[in-house]
Amino acid sequence: MQQTPPSPLVDRFEAQRQAFGRQPFPTLAERRDRLQRLAALLDRHEAALVQAISADFSGRSPHETRLAEAFVVRAGLRHALRHLKGWMRERRVPTQLHFLPGRNRLLPQPLGVVGVVAPWNYPLQLSLGPALAALAAGNRVLIKPSELTPAFSALLERAVAEAFAPDEMSVVTGDASVGQAFSHLPFDHLFFTGSTPVGRLVAQAAAANLTPVTLELGGKSPAIIDSSADLDEAAQRIAYGKLLNAGQTCVAPDYVLVPTGQGEALARRIARAAERMYPTLRDNPDYTAIVSPRHHARLRDMVAEAAGLGATIVQVNPAHESLEQGTRKIAPTLVLNPPAGARLMREEIFGPVLPILEVPSLDAAIAHVQQGDRPLALYWFGRDTAHRDRVLHETISGGVTVNDCLWHLGQEHQPFGGVGASGMGAYHGEWGFNTFSKLKPVFHQSRWAGTALFRPPYGATFERLLGLLQRLG
Structure with missing residues (x-):
């Protein structure tokens, strides 16, 4: 009704x-x-x-x-x-x-x-x-x-x-x-x-x-780390893109795909970048809180579930502050190789929690993106232009930033929007x-228009003119 x-x-x-x-x-x-x-x-x-x-x-x-x-x-x-x-x-x-x-x-x-x-x-x-x-x-x-x-x-x-x-x-x-x-x-x-x-x-x-x-x-916007990427540069830019507004951004990187064997190295670099930006958390005015108790509880439940399913959890809390009482802030949290069935791999995260998944190849990274809903944003990091173009051509997303996060949103000469x-x-x-x-659409007819020749009664003239138009096409 x-x-x-x-x-x-x-x-x-x-x-x-x-x-x-x-x-x-x-x-x-x-x-x-x-x-x-x-x-x-x-x-x-x-x-x-x-x-x-x-x-x-x-x-x-x-x-x-x-x-x-x-x-x-x-x-x-x-x-x-x-x-x-x-x-x-x-x-x-x-x-x-x-x-x-x-x-x-x-x-x-x-x-x-x-x-x-x-x-x-x-x-x-x-x-x-x-x-x-x-x-x-x-x-x-x-x-x-x-x-x-x-x-x-x-x-x-x-x-x-x-x-x-x-x-x-x-x-x-x-x-x-x-x-x-x-x-x-x-x-x-x-x-x-x-x-x-x-x-x-x-x-x-x-x-x-x-x-x-x-x-x-929104959706689950991926960041793809190519084998040709500079890990230090990618980590700094992903950390900023993820932690702006404590991850409560529709185009924030929702998860990262990284070549097999590089997950822990990338996590260390992202953690260091986060520590430089936010040396403290609880009373730091630069670090944003979660908007409501419900969203705060949802994020904590997601992380706890992933830990229970065997994922490695890395919390970035440089000053070792207690965030349990009196604040809705959540420490930047990296989740290494969570299982596909975990909530944080099925739902948009919308918080300072970043899953990092290792994939064996570019083909596997592309396939992972293709099998999900089409995301609002996609981020690719690397120097191999052939690999970049494969990702651009074989994945569908609302928009893309190459070698950074978020910034395609700010382009007034480009459209911003989603797909699917x-x-x-x-x-x-x-x-x-x-x-x-x-x-x-407005068509302005001329007083000299030849369209009168197509009015009834139809006959040989009509057929000749229609044939001429079809040939001119």
Whole structure:
């Protein structure tokens, strides 16, 4: 049975829909003004937003929030403001010879009201990143942030209300039931970032209204260490990519595949890299806590199960601190050769726990990736270009960074999105603008059009012309 959204939520949605009806094609100046107001909002409230996110996490690195969230949103805003005029322009499209002198054009048109369902792990970036793309495309935007970040969500709601009319952009807060009702609204496009299981439910809810969706999900993103890799370099970069936000990143390396005999050597190097970045853990503001007691318990249970199944567990705790009471921090944990049936090899980890698996060959590494769901990200380390190209061509993932982790996500000139179980659709830069637009094909007919020759009554002239067109093809 379809859930009926609560009346205040419906009222907010209907106000935006009516406002869009009154102004279905905002001008360049109007769109730029909205983006500039969003940039000013971020400037005005950044410090408070960073503090609110840290409070929600019970300890989130402010430097990581500023880099991975505020900076990324600002980069997207600058890029959109710089390129928006070109994105909005009616686009020339080639016209086949037999339709000349008519001409083809593509008109990027706003869709209407866009819904954004944001997760808890990067609540600022994943609320405002999709929103800025939707605003650039000329839409109205309704945002539902996660209930796991209540301090951030309340502040974002107030900040957006200061900068935007409710029928331009608005934030609705509430628990999971509000999120479910939100996804049942007949949006013109629904953008969801979160887990694959919840993404399936969101897609089902949207399908009832034939609402198109963009799903940014996750999965088990592998890092492949080639036999030609520099282990020291790979270890340092994997350690950073894994431990940013304590592993609570959709594109964090979820596990590592390393040539047989190199697992322990790689683990030692990753441990040393982690120790250099985080010489202490408990009171270190650079090292982020786990967002909730439930997620904390889930990670501990995963590690305990792997240990019980015979995997080697290496905890990186340089100061030998107790993390048992009064904190939700978990020490960086390396798990060597866990069995395939372990939970941490079946589920997305989303924490500072990194399995390291030894594989006998490149063929085995590729086969391991191919047999699972298609991941959101893949990382390859090495210098052998033939091996690199085999991995690029024989595996399918949302995106790839070669000889590092994470950084393909920050490219405004590249699309970001998943494939299969890791998502559908893409955004960032022009791809975000196009996602939230209808690229409407328009054919301009000439007064000198020859198409009248194809009207009835049919006869020899029709046959000669059709034959000519088929030969010109």
